Amino acid sequence: MPAGGRPTVRSRRLGAALRQYRQAAKLDQPQAAEVIASSQARISRLETGHVTARVIEVRLLLDAYGVEDQEVRLKLEELAKHSKNRGWWLEHAAHLRPDYVDHIALEDDATYIREWQTAMVPGLLQTPAYAEAVVAGGPHYIDPERVAQLVKVRMGRQAKIAEGGASYTAILWEAVVAHPLVDVEIHREQLAAILEIGKRKNVTVQVLPFSAGVLAGYSPSFYSFSFDDEPTAEAVAMDNLRGTSVLEGPEDLAAYANAFDLLRSSALAPDASARLIRGVLRGLKEDTS
Numbered sequence: 001m002p003a004g005g006r007p008t009v010r011s012r013r014l015g016a017a018l019r020q021y022r023q024a025a026k027l028d029q030p031q032a033a034e035v036i037a038s039s040q041a042r043i044s045r046l047e048t049g050h051v052t053a054r055v056i057e058v059r060l061l062l063d064a065y066g067v068e069d070q071e072v073r074l075k076l077e078e079l080a081k082h083s084k085n086r087g088w089w090l091e092h093a094a095h096l097r098p099d100y101v102d103h104i105a106l107e108d109d110a111t112y113i114r115e116w117q118t119a120m121v122p123g124l125l126q127t128p129a130y131a132e133a134v135v136a137g138g139p140h141y142i143d144p145e146r147v148a149q150l151v152k153v154r155m156g157r158q159a160k161i162a163e164g165g166a167s168y169t170a171i172l173w174e175a176v177v178a179h180p181l182v183d184v185e186i187h188r189e190q191l192a193a194i195l196e197i198g199k200r201k202n203v204t205v206q207v208l209p210f211s212a213g214v215l216a217g218y219s220p221s222f223y224s225f226s227f228d229d230e231p232t233a234e235a236v237a238m239d240n241l242r243g244t245s246v247l248e249g250p251e252d253l254a255a256y257a258n259a260f261d262l263l264r265s266s267a268l269a270p271d272a273s274a275r276l277i278r279g280v281l282r283g284l285k286e287d288t289s
Helices: 009-024 029-035 040-048 055-064 070-082 088-095 098-109 128-136 144-157 174-178 184-197 210-217 250-266 270-288
Strands: 112-117 167-173 203-208 222-226 235-240 243-247
Touching (some): 009 040, 009 055, 009 070, 088 144, 112 250, 128 144, 128 184, 167 250, 174 203, 203 250, 235 250, 243 250
Parallel strands (some): 112 167, 167 203
Antiparallel strands (some): 222 235
16 A cells, blocks of 8 residues: 555556556456456555555556557556655655645656745745745744755755756746746845856756736746656646645646647747846845945
């Protein structure tokens, strides 16, 4: 059973794929159960991610479903092998909401991460000082010890990008850059950090300017994740006051992929975005001199 008695992101992804291929093969759960000499209940729990399929079960089921694509088979076998692996973030689990754990797991597995932010600098770009300020300044009181743990986790998330483990594209509304939510000195340091991080080959930072008008209200902030060689969205996450919601339905994924493409095409190019950020940074320096 996945750790904690609840489906993990990896076990859910594996289960959803197995269900998709079973349905495409026009087999029902009792027929699938016969393939692995088990029960319909086990197939149901495999497909919901409440239990993790063994590699041999994955192979037998994919054979029965007629799935011959070796890349697909290898991907699902890898999910079966690693669905119970402890991520680096689990040492902080006592300080994290379960839905945030799911978000980090998606991020850690992703090959492409895309993000649209309307209000604050994305966590994957935040400096420690900025992260501390926004975590501590939220609508709910957080104990200073937990604030420190959350900041540490946020910095840990950035290792994936720093090491080139994923391609990351962030689109920021101009308000994120132009209107500090934190102390001006912290904001200045943050803007300088964005410029440096944006120089990495696997990172693209674009700014959606105020001149884009109502387009900034087209969609709330969201993240999309891809897990293959192509940047096709396979999961979308959105933060809210109660936690993080993850969407995986085909229609939802298509809608958010289209939204991101529209926002990206309307945003300034990376070079022009960097010039805008540098201009704001110069203005902040002049205001405080």
